[in-house]
Amino acid sequence: MDARDTFQSPLVRKLESIFALSPDERSAVSALNGTVRQFGPGEDVVVEGDRPSACCLILEGWGCRYKVTGVGKRQILSFHLPGDVPDLQSLHLRVMDHSLAMLVASRVAFIAHSAIRDLIRHHPRIGDAFWRDTLIDAAVFREWMLGLGRRDARQRLCHLFCELFVRLDALGMVDEYAFGLPLTQAELADALGITPVHINRTLQDLRGEGLIELRRGRVELRDWDGLKAIGEFDDAYLHLRKVPA
Amino acid sequence: MDARDTFQSPLVRKLESIFALSPDERSAVSALNGTVRQFGPGEDVVVEGDRPSACCLILEGWGCRYKVTGVGKRQILSFHLPGDVPDLQSLHLRVMDHSLAMLVASRVAFIAHSAIRDLIRHHPRIGDAFWRDTLIDAAVFREWMLGLGRRDARQRLCHLFCELFVRLDALGMVDEYAFGLPLTQAELADALGITPVHINRTLQDLRGEGLIELRRGRVELRDWDGLKAIGEFDDAYLHLRKVPA
DNA sequence: CGCCTATTTGATCTGATTCAAACAATGTGG
DNA sequence: CCACATTGTTTGAATCAGATCAAATAGGCG
Numbered sequence: 001m002d003a004r005d006t007f008q009s010p011l012v013r014k015l016e017s018i019f020a021l022s023p024d025e026r027s028a029v030s031a032l033n034g035t036v037r038q039f040g041p042g043e044d045v046v047v048e049g050d051r052p053s054a055c056c057l058i059l060e061g062w063g064c065r066y067k068v069t070g071v072g073k074r075q076i077l078s079f080h081l082p083g084d085v086p087d088l089q090s091l092h093l094r095v096m097d098h099s100l101a102m103l104v105a106s107r108v109a110f111i112a113h114s115a116i117r118d119l120i121r122h123h124p125r126i127g128d129a130f131w132r133d134t135l136i137d138a139a140v141f142r143e144w145m146l147g148l149g150r151r152d153a154r155q156r157l158c159h160l161f162c163e164l165f166v167r168l169d170a171l172g173m174v175d176e177y178a179f180g181l182p183l184t185q186a187e188l189a190d191a192l193g194i195t196p197v198h199i200n201r202t203l204q205d206l207r208g209e210g211l212i213e214l215r216r217g218r219v220e221l222r223d224w225d226g227l228k229a230i231g232e233f234d235d236a237y238l239h240l241r242k243v244p245a
Numbered sequence: 246m247d248a249r250d251t252f253q254s255p256l257v258r259k260l261e262s263i264f265a266l267s268p269d270e271r272s273a274v275s276a277l278n279g280t281v282r283q284f285g286p287g288e289d290v291v292v293e294g295d296r297p298s299a300c301c302l303i304l305e306g307w308g309c310r311y312k313v314t315g316v317g318k319r320q321i322l323s324f325h326l327p328g329d330v331p332d333l334q335s336l337h338l339r340v341m342d343h344s345l346a347m348l349v350a351s352r353v354a355f356i357a358h359s360a361i362r363d364l365i366r367h368h369p370r371i372g373d374a375f376w377r378d379t380l381i382d383a384a385v386f387r388e389w390m391l392g393l394g395r396r397d398a399r400q401r402l403c404h405l406f407c408e409l410f411v412r413l414d415a416l417g418m419v420d421e422y423a424f425g426l427p428l429t430q431a432e433l434a435d436a437l438g439i440t441p442v443h444i445n446r447t448l449q450d451l452r453g454e455g456l457i458e459l460r461r462g463r464v465e466l467r468d469w470d471g472l473k474a475i476g477e478f479d480d481a482y483l484h485l486r487k488v489p490a
Numbered sequence: 491c492g493c494c495t496a497t498t499t500g501a502t503c504t505g506a507t508t509c510a511a512a513c514a515a516t517g518t519g520g
Numbered sequence: 521c522c523a524c525a526t527t528g529t530t531t532g533a534a535t536c537a538g539a540t541c542a543a544a545t546a547g548g549c550g
Contacts, residue, residue: 065387067387067388067390067391069391069395069396069477070477073395074395075390075391075394075395077387077390077391089380089383089384092373092376092377092380093377093380093381093384093484094484095481095484097384097387097388097481097482097484098387121369124366128337131337131376131379132337132338134376134379134380134383135334135337135338135379136338137383138334138379138382138383138386139334139338139342141383141386141387141390142310142312142322142342142343142386143312143342144390145312145320145322145386145389145390145393146312146314146320146322148390148393148394148438149320149393149437149438150314150318150319150320150438151314151318152537152538153537153538184495184496184497185496185497185498186496192394193393193394193395194538194539195538195539195540196496196497197498197499197538197539197540197541198537198538198539200497200498200499201498201499201538203497204498216547232314232315236340236342237342239338239339239340239342397505397506398505398506429527429528429529430528430529430530431528439505439506439507440506440507440508441528441529442506442507442508442509442530442531443505443506443507445529445530445531446506446530446531449530461515
């Protein structure tokens, strides 16, 4: 496995989760090239108002997209994991309407729009997969909107834990029902549209009821069915490709 | 202007607002065919769980997409106007993760996925325009998420009025600063993630401050700058193509 | 140890919900 | 043309989930 394979494998895996790449397509994706940069926790990658000429592929780490109100209140819009291209939309929307930051020390690759456009032109199915990916993105936004508008703090937290579990599981990043959660309570608050203080209290409730175990950046879902029921979690909105058992 | 022109003109206009169609592309779009159906107020067009084989083009009327929690709380995700294809995402996401309903008596055309796919195959720029359209959709979701998570009732209302004004204006559906608003207070509530009662009270405040005039399905924005300031409205997220004055 | 950041706790306040009922507007059928 | 049903708006009072403010505690780390 040379440097290039390492470089592109998260993207190949991501696309493979959408449809089976032909050898031809696979080598075209592997031929993609870009600059790799390292980011520290909390560091911005792209910010609102930018006009990027490249897309970001997360190779390692966690990121989030967010917007901020006039008085500085932040709303996290989504979390992103290795293999994600969080600003794929910049391919067709010139100016960023939101920002992207990394949450932990991360490596991200910048792939020029021109390279992606070329890839899509010669491999339309890959273009469709990218389109589909942005559509799933929107589907997750919709589910979060339902939560932000119509669910209480307790439900939002349970729902988020379920979502993260399912996504991390698909990447092989869980251990039984436990996984690393590199989010501060303030970040959880910004994602769920509530206050850090209230997150803290709600978290204590969930712990007290034996639904989760949470300490030092690691969660364990101790009662999957309970969490699922409280959060009304149904993974349909993630539009995962079902692999027959 | 024959029946077919009438049929497709909202879509042509929509696409023209994204980029200038070539004569060839224009005739291809005009050649699209579909069944037209009439819907009454509140009637569902597609519902969560469906696996549509066609997309809906709104010819006349207003629609909205929504999701519902387990206990029946509804969150409206977006409003849709003539020329919109609210479920374009069904082209790539098999099963609907939300529903689409019309808010007033409306005419909608169903265009088979196969026809759209053919169109895109032969006219890639139209495919890009469709993709772009779904990306703008997502951009609006993001802005709404910021509102749902981080703005109060007053700001949400002002923001929504501004957004609707701008969108309706682009369709020539406003008269000065007034426009028809076929939404009940309950529907406004479902869109903004608050209670009908509280919508009512907030509306009265806005009226009392001379920001809006609202009666019998018609709003007048009496203080555009005030509404814009309160709602922190900036139309960048709508990604309108700027036409030089 | 001392610094910095994150979590926790307490007390108080408030924007928004809930419940309930009155009121207005529109439409229907007799 | 009116009685009546239906749907939407408005009002009032009580309550609550979550916000706010402030300070204490706990961890991680050079």
